[in-house]
Amino acid sequence: MMAPADDIEDADPGLARERTELAWTRTAISFAALGGVLLKSHPYAGVPILAVSAVIWELGRLARAPGAGYAQPRHLLLITVAVTGVSLAALMLSLLGSGSGGLR
Amino acid sequence: MGWQRGRSSWWDSVGSRDSAGGTEPDARFTFANERTFLAWSRTALALVVAGLAIVQLLPPFPGVPWGRHIIGTPLIVLGSAVAVISYLEWQSNQHALRRREPLTRSRLPRMLAVAITVIGLAAAALALFSAVSR
Numbered sequence: 316m317m318a319p320a321d322d323i324e325d326a327d328p329g330l331a332r333e334r335t336e337l338a339w340t341r342t343a344i345s346f347a348a349l350g351g352v353l354l355k356s357h358p359y360a361g362v363p364i365l366a367v368s369a370v371i372w373e374l375g376r377l378a379r380a381p382g383a384g385y386a387q388p389r390h391l392l393l394i395t396v397a398v399t400g401v402s403l404a405a406l407m408l409s410l411l412g413s414g415s416g417g418l419r
Numbered sequence: 420m421g422w423q424r425g426r427s428s429w430w431d432s433v434g435s436r437d438s439a440g441g442t443e444p445d446a447r448f449t450f451a452n453e454r455t456f457l458a459w460s461r462t463a464l465a466l467v468v469a470g471l472a473i474v475q476l477l478p479p480f481p482g483v484p485w486g487r488h489i490i491g492t493p494l495i496v497l498g499s500a501v502a503v504i505s506y507l508e509w510q511s512n513q514h515a516l517r518r519r520e521p522l523t524r525s526r527l528p529r530m531l532a533v534a535i536t537v538i539g540l541a542a543a544a545l546a547l548f549s550a551v552s553r
Contacts, residue, residue: 331446331450332446334450335454339457341461342457378450378453384446384447385446385449386449386513388510391506395460395503395505398463398467399499401464402495402496402499403499405468405495406499408474408475410488
């Protein structure tokens with residue numbers, strides 16, 4: 316008879332895999348929310364952000380795939396580049412843009 | 420062709436698993452490192468969006484026309500800094516895991532706490548100043 320593992324994940328690393336996929340999904344939803352909010356007022360910004368969100372969702376499904384678990388620097392770099400890009404666009408908009416009178 | 424080779428070797432070094440040295444760590448460690456990076460990235464995105472919303476959506480402070488920029492712009496800059504640093508820390512953690520070395524302590528929590536405190540105090544001062552000068 317096999318002794319039970321101290322940590323349930325010693326027997327099944329699938330939970331780590333699942334948590335990681337969920338983390339990717341949360342990240343994709345964060346981008347999707349931003350893209351959706353911008354879609355009406357700034358479609359040129361909203362559409363690319365929604366596209367990035369779809370790509371992140373798919374990368375999360377890859378994290379779930381059998382044989383995953385190796386470092387994928389390019390996948391993570393996409394997120395860093397996307398956040399930095401959004402940040403630069405926001406900086407330009409807030410410094411150069413006229414600035415609205417506020418939400419009414 | 421020289422530039423092309425240079426370019427492809429740069430790209431290989433970005434994505435290669437083998438260039439890191441050491442041995443492949445337990446997949447659970449790799450997954451945990453990845454989740455930490457993703458959590459910081461969401462934090463970074465939230466900071467940027469908060470800064471943008473303050474500048475674009477908040478009504479102007481009476482008497483302080485640049486007040487929204489004082490609060491919002493540092494949040495946007497902070498967000499991009501968190502995004503870049505979280506990637507660098509993911510990279511150094513992954514290297515340490517491959518070499519079975521102890522992980523270095525993250526600089527991000529202290530950075531975030533100090534920055535949020537300073538920005539929060541600035542926002543409070545601004546709100547008071549705006550109310551007094553009204």
